[in-house]
Amino acid sequence: MRVRVWDLPLRLFHWLLVTAVVTAFVTAKVGGNAMDWHGRAGLLIIGLLVFRVVWGFLGSSNARFASFVRGPAAIRAYLQGKWQGAGHNPLGALSVLAMLALFAAQAATGLFANDDVAFEGYLYPLVSAAVSERITGIHKLLESALILLVLLHLGAVTFYTRIKKESLVLPMITGWKEVPMEPPTPRGGGFIAFIVATLIATGVVYVAAGQLLPPPPPPAAVETPAW
Numbered sequence: 248m249r250v251r252v253w254d255l256p257l258r259l260f261h262w263l264l265v266t267a268v269v270t271a272f273v274t275a276k277v278g279g280n281a282m283d284w285h286g287r288a289g290l291l292i293i294g295l296l297v298f299r300v301v302w303g304f305l306g307s308s309n310a311r312f313a314s315f316v317r318g319p320a321a322i323r324a325y326l327q328g329k330w331q332g333a334g335h336n337p338l339g340a341l342s343v344l345a346m347l348a349l350f351a352a353q354a355a356t357g358l359f360a361n362d363d364v365a366f367e368g369y370l371y372p373l374v375s376a377a378v379s380e381r382i383t384g385i386h387k388l389l390e391s392a393l394i395l396l397v398l399l400h401l402g403a404v405t406f407y408t409r410i411k412k413e414s415l416v417l418p419m420i421t422g423w424k425e426v427p428m429e430p431p432t433p434r435g436g437g438f439i440a441f442i443v444a445t446l447i448a449t450g451v452v453y454v455a456a457g458q459l460l461p462p463p464p465p466p467a468a469v470e471t472p473a474w
């Protein structure tokens with residue numbers, strides 16, 4: 248039967264995350280002035296991730312962590328072909344969590360990083376230059392792990408489409424999916440939940456953007472030479 252498997256906020260989260268991640272990678276490689284956009288894409292990613300975590304508690308059934316974060320027994324059952332469900336399968340759920348955690352670590356380290364030229368993360372003033380160097384090192388180190396996870400994610404989606412002949416992509420666009428059994432009635436994910444998640448995400452972005460930091464001191468007045 249046809250069910251609404253992903254709610255609209257979750258789908259928007261996914262495709263905005265894809266757009267912001269691609270933007271963050273491209274701008275990091277271009278460097279220079281593009282770093283301003285790298286920082287902005289990073290802030291958007293932080294907002295999206297915070298939204299997603301709150302949505303994991305307040306969103307509709309399949310978006311909730313409680314519905315897809317399962318133990319090893321469920322993973323074993325899935326690998327033996329005994330899993331039935333509409334949302335993330337128990338194994339895929341692990342890669343979802345890993346992606347959310349790694350992108351959060353990447354964005355968080357970026358806030359304190361610097362590019363040795365003109366761009367500094369928004370919370371750079373909170374750390375010493377030496378600590379920022381270290382954090383920048385971690386920020387660059389995480390890059391390969393992120394690429395690996397995204398490739399794994401795309402590989403899994405392609406495997407489902409080509410080999411298992413089950414398109415996961417269309418449901419992530421339209422929200423609808425054909426499932427073999429009657430699913431439980433979806434719960435949660437209403438308008439109030441959306442507003443709460445958006446407000447919390449906006450608040451965290453405000454702090455991450457350094458808006459609570461004192462303004463930098465004005466540049467020292469330059470004496471006009473007598474000549």
Ligand code: HEM
Pocket residue numbers: 257261264265268269299310334335336339343346347397400401404415416417419
């Ligand atoms: C930078 C690239 C990408 C990132 C970081 C990413 C990240 C994610 C994340 C975090 C989820 C879990 C959604 C949730 O929060 O519950 C997810 C699910 C999903 N993504 Fe992506 N994604 C990327 C690219 C793509 C692309 C290009 C496609 C399609 C061609 C795609 C198709 C899907 C599908 C179908 C699911 C749902 C899987 C399922 O049914 O369990 N993703 N993705």
Ligand code: HEM
Pocket residue numbers: 268271272275276285286287288289290292350351353354355356357358359360361362363366367368369383386387390393
């Ligand atoms: C999840 C979001 C992010 C991703 C995927 C990401 C990705 C990257 C990558 C791949 C690089 C290395 C580029 C290279 O050297 O080839 C980089 C560099 C950098 N990123 Fe991010 N970044 C993110 C968020 C942020 C944020 C939020 C900030 C600051 C507000 C930031 C600040 C920097 C800086 C300053 C560098 C330059 C390091 C250097 O060249 O020494 N990043 N980022």
